[in-house]
Amino acid sequence: MYQMAKIIAQAYSNSPKPHKIMLFTLSVITLAITFWQPIIILSDDQEVKITSQELQIKSNIIIPNKDQIKSDKNKLNSLDSNNSEQLPDEGVINEKGIVSTEAYIISYNDNLTGVLTQYSLDINDIIALSNQYQDLRNLKVGQTLSWELNKDGRLQTLKWIISQRETRIFTRQGKSTKFNEEKQIRRGxxxxxxxxxxxxxxxxxxxxxxxxxxxxxxxxxxxxxxxxxxxxxxxxxxxxxxxxxxxxxxxxxxxxxxxxxxxxxxxxxxxxxxxxxxxxDSEANSLEQEFLRYPTANIFKVSSPFSLRRINPVTGRISPHQGVDFSMPVGTPILAVGDGEVIVSKYSIAAGNFIAIRHSPQYTTRYMHLCKLLVKPGQKVKKGDRIGLSGNTGRTTGAHLHYELWFNQHAVNPLVANLPYTSRLTGKERQLFLAFVKENKLKLNIN
Ligand SMILES: [Zn+2]
The missing domain is CATH 3.10.450.350 (Nuclear Transport Factor 2; Chain: A,)
Structure with a gap:
């Protein structure tokens, strides 16, 4: 190549002017012929090279409708220049005489009938299918439908890709209008x-x-x-x-x-x-705390139950009663129902002497009308600790304890609420757990 270029360059510089022009023109034409390749220019100026083999494949495609043309063009546009350029086989009749079609992505306001009738599928098949499988009436945006028709142009198979995890395939039973359903669940x-x-x-x-x-x-x-x-x-x-x-x-x-x-x-x-x-924890101690059902050692009579629509005995107005009243003699020891931190311990006009304990971000308990407070705000308490003595302070009609249990900022009935329970690990379950901790504790190390 270098030798050839040298000879041409020499001949060129030794030639008279008309010869120079002719030689230049000839060189340009030769170069153009040598490097020319067919290029299809698409409307948005993107170039996609098509090899002769692919042109052959393309010519076998049955005549697509407008939407298919649009979609095929999108596919061409999305081919990137260095991929293997294998065109999809959708739209090509296979040996079984089944025509497969495009995948359709569900958009807003789409429904099964609307989508399939756009593609001229038989309405009777669509109705039969959606009557048999009513889940198909709840198509969601972004899901994909694709289908195959038999050689009579009737729906043979409908594939519904619900999520990356789940796909359902509906296949016609013989020549009937009944369809079988197959669920495919992917596991990651x-x-x-x-x-x-x-x-x-x-x-x-x-x-x-x-x-x-x-x-x-x-x-x-x-x-x-x-x-x-x-x-x-x-x-x-x-x-x-x-x-x-x-x-x-x-x-x-x-x-x-x-x-x-x-x-x-x-x-x-x-x-x-x-x-x-x-x-x-790493020693297999439960991290979930058990609550006492009652904040007293003995169980006392309920004088007023938990009710969100109660007539207040003092004001006479309907107001929620967000706790349970237990009637009990003044001076009865009141116990913390679970481990926690005292967040309130003070006197207020309505509640009298009252205590609030925060057990976790989710659970708080409150104890009212006490005659004596035995804990201070900020103090840590354990389940069963004495926190005060019951009394008749604040707005009351008699000696009692008003007890509240709050879960996620809502008062709940402490007598029936699902309290957290402790499930102890024993035997083999405990051994498995400790082995798991041994294996994984190191992974959590912070350097
Ligand atoms: Zn009360």
Missing amino acids: VWSDVVIQGKINNNFTFSAVNAGLTYNEAHEVSKALQWQIDLRKLKSGDKFSILLSREIIDGHSKQSRLLGVYILTNGKNYYAFRAQNGHYY
Whole structure:
């Protein structure tokens, strides 16, 4: 090539002017012929090279309707220049005489009948199918429908891709108008991931920043709710979280919290999930607290039940009674129903001497009309501790204890509420748990 160029260059420089022009023109034409390749220019100026083999395949395609042409063009546009350029086989008649069609993505206001009649499918088949499988009446935006017709142009198979996880396939039974349904559930790959970070501002913000979802961050708060209030963590505190996530097509579809480690004020807090779904510390002690049903050692008569529509015996007006009144002699010891922190211990006009204990971010209890307060705000109490003596202070019509249980900022009936229970790990369950902790505690280490 170099030799040839040299000879041409020499000949060129030694030639008279008309020869020079002719030689130049000839060279340009030769080069053009050498490097010319067929190029199809699409309307939006994108170039897609089509090889002769593909042109052959394209010529076998049955005549598509307008929508198919549009969609085929989109496919051509989306081919990137270095992929293997294998065209899809949708729209091509296969050996069984079945015509497959485009996949249709459900849009707003779409329904099964609307979509399929656009493609001239037999309305009787559509009605038969949607009567037989009423779930098909709840198509959601973004789901995909695709279908195959038999050689008579009747619906043979309808494929409904509900999610990355679930697909349903409806196939005609012989020549009838009945369809069989097949559910396909995809299972992703579960893999463990450790997410670590430092508190900056607040826990949820920092955890989400580090890569947790909001649901995962909430699950962490729930797992530790009886040990620490994550809202009280300070900037610079550290967390390490072990999750198992199910990955489908590169995205996490669901996850399970396996372990948590929090370092705050120089203290370590651990929580691990056992097979039973409850959380325990690394020594297999339950992290979930058991409540006492009654805040007294003996059970006293209910003088006024929990009711959200009660006539107040003092004011005569309908007002909710957000607790239970137990009539009892003045001076009866009142017990904390669970571990927690005293957040109120004071006198008020309506409640008299009253105490509020916060047991976790979710649970708070209140005790009213006491004659004596035995605890101070900020004091930590244990389940069964004496916190005061019952009395007849504040707005009352007789000596009693008014007791309230609050769950997620709502007063609930303490006599029937589902209280958290402790499920102890014993035997094999305990052994499995301790083995799990041994294997996973190291993963949570913060360097
Ligand atoms: Zn009351």
